[in-house]
Amino acid sequence: MVEHSVFEDILRRGESTTIEFKRCGSRPERDSLETICSFANRNGGSLFLGVTDSGEIQGIPYQNLLEIERNLINCTCNPDLFNMPPSLEFEQIEYGGQWVLRVWVPPTQGVYRFKGRVYDRLADADIVLKADTQIASLYLRKYSIFTEQHIFPHLRIEDLEPGLIDKCRQIASSRRPGHPWAEMDDMELLRSAQLYTRDIETGAEGLNRAAALLLGRREVVLAACPAYKTDAVFRERQADRYDDRETVRDNLVTAYGTLRDFCAKHLLDPFYLEGDRRVSVRDIVVREMVSNTLIHREFTSPFPAKLIIDESGFRTENASRALFEGRLTLSDFNPMPKNPIIASFFTQIGYAEELGSGLRNLEKYSKALLGADPVLSEGDVFVAQIPRKKGLAEGDRASGALKENTRLAVLALLEERGALSAGDVAAELHITSKTAAKYLKGLASDGLAETDGNVRTRRYFWAG
Incomplete structure (x- = not known):
């Protein structure tokens, strides 16, 4: 009603x-x-x-x-x-x-x-x-056909990227000691990961499209999905040009690393404390954005996936097979996997978390990275965007909560070392010297630090 x-x-x-x-x-x-x-x-x-x-x-x-x-x-x-x-x-x-x-x-x-x-x-x-x-x-x-399940009877293990199965086995085992993949041979692992399956309706048996996409050589990936590619673009100012670009057509495991490194190169990693532990908000957000565009897309669509970093923010676009259209929010989000086999494989090797956790992580950390909440829109094209809050300084792209985290980090570092210069803090916390000096001066004004020396040689001493 x-x-x-x-x-x-x-x-x-x-x-x-x-x-x-x-x-x-x-x-x-x-x-x-x-x-x-x-x-x-x-x-x-x-x-x-x-x-x-x-x-x-x-x-x-x-x-x-x-x-x-x-x-x-x-x-x-x-x-x-x-x-x-x-x-x-x-x-x-x-x-x-x-x-x-x-x-x-x-x-x-x-x-x-x-x-x-x-x-x-x-x-x-x-x-x-x-x-x-x-x-x-x-x-x-x-x-709701899962096109990842399509079986290619003539696709062989030899067509997969050499050594990649073993690499994934080692990653899964290092993340979780006693992982069942550790004791499996290649064929057993492929069956366990549902990459080698049998169609109970037709009786066809073999490696499926998910196997080709996750682990195949480049020519195998493109044979299974001719239109598959991800365009990664970094634009600093001009909208009609780019400063850096990467066109990725490798298998998904390799593509994940390439896109992750591309984002790390063009996004700052602000200092952020969770309790008394520093976490990389950039790495968390990048993992969610990259894994989402690689996992939850319709690979048979000719629409090329895009990853764009520019002055407006950080966004991804990819073809989707949507049962819902509109903006996604935590309050009404009901996660439905587009490619459950691929999603499960990424979860096993730590490139993604359980279904639904990605949106929660983006809601939690996006503001600390670029100053604004994420906007996710579902439809025939899925768009995930983190707008960049205008007016943020390079060394201080942060909300009030992040500024307080940085202040506490400087305070903890000063207490641990006893004496520091602004350059010491900048190198340790990956912020600019100007930003470091601002926080140190603030501590001195609060009576938590004492100073010695002129502007060029000034050092700050713990006064707690």
Whole structure:
């Protein structure tokens, strides 16, 4: 049931991928049936009858509500109109003395046609899909096919990158002593990781697309997914040029290291304390952003993945097979793996954490890295972005919490060493000498440090 406050918020925000407003008299028009078809083919949605496009309530006579419901059911069950009836649920809403009929279309696995046409929902519009590739993509999204599971009967272990299986075995064993991969030979490990599988429907057996992507030689990766690549770009100022670029088409294990190093080269790593332990917020955020764009993408899509670092921030884009469209938040996030085999393999070797932890880590550490919270949007293209807060100085890209962490770190270092210069602090904490001097002067003003020497030779002594 839609509460009045929620309904008011819907009216204020307006139409979207899952919200549509329609005027309605005694019976719904054809465009309402088109919207029902497009909702059923996308992520479901709510059609509000009795509301204008601008969100103004026009209302429906109360005596017409039940007849409109019956009419919609008759239309959707008519085989001359719909190839199969989509599910509908109704809610009569009384608001301000007027009546609105909410028609909720839940998401399903079927692909629906209205008068022989396939409708899809794009933003706030119902569009007709005509191209075969568009309809094929719709079927792929609707049936949640895991394309990583496709078996290549002629793919052999010899086609995988030499030594890479053993490298992954060693990484997993070093992370978790007693890891079962330690005692397995290569074939046993591939079977255990579900990289060598059998299709119980067709009987086909062999290495699958996930194996080719994770461990294959470059030519094998491109044969399994010809369109696969990740463009990493660093732009300092000019939007139409780049200062550094890396085009990655290697297997995912190798690509992870390449993209991680690219990010480390172009992102500062501010000092950050968690309790009394320093953690690298850059490494945590980079791991989540890079692993996400490598794991949760639709590899059969021709859309090239992108990793961009520029003055606006840090973002990734990749093709997705989405069951939901819109912004992701912790409060309504329900993690669904796009490629569970690849995700599990990355978890075993420490390149990713358990499903759902990535968003929590980004929410926790992004502000410390670039000064703003992350923005994640799901759709046919998944976008993860960490905006850069404007006006942050190079040595002090931090929120108030991060500044306090840095102050405490300088204080702890001074207590440990007894005496320090600004240069000593800068070298130890990876901040500029100017920033180090600012914190040391602050400690001196608070009576926690004493100074000796002129500006060029000044040293600070612990006075606790």
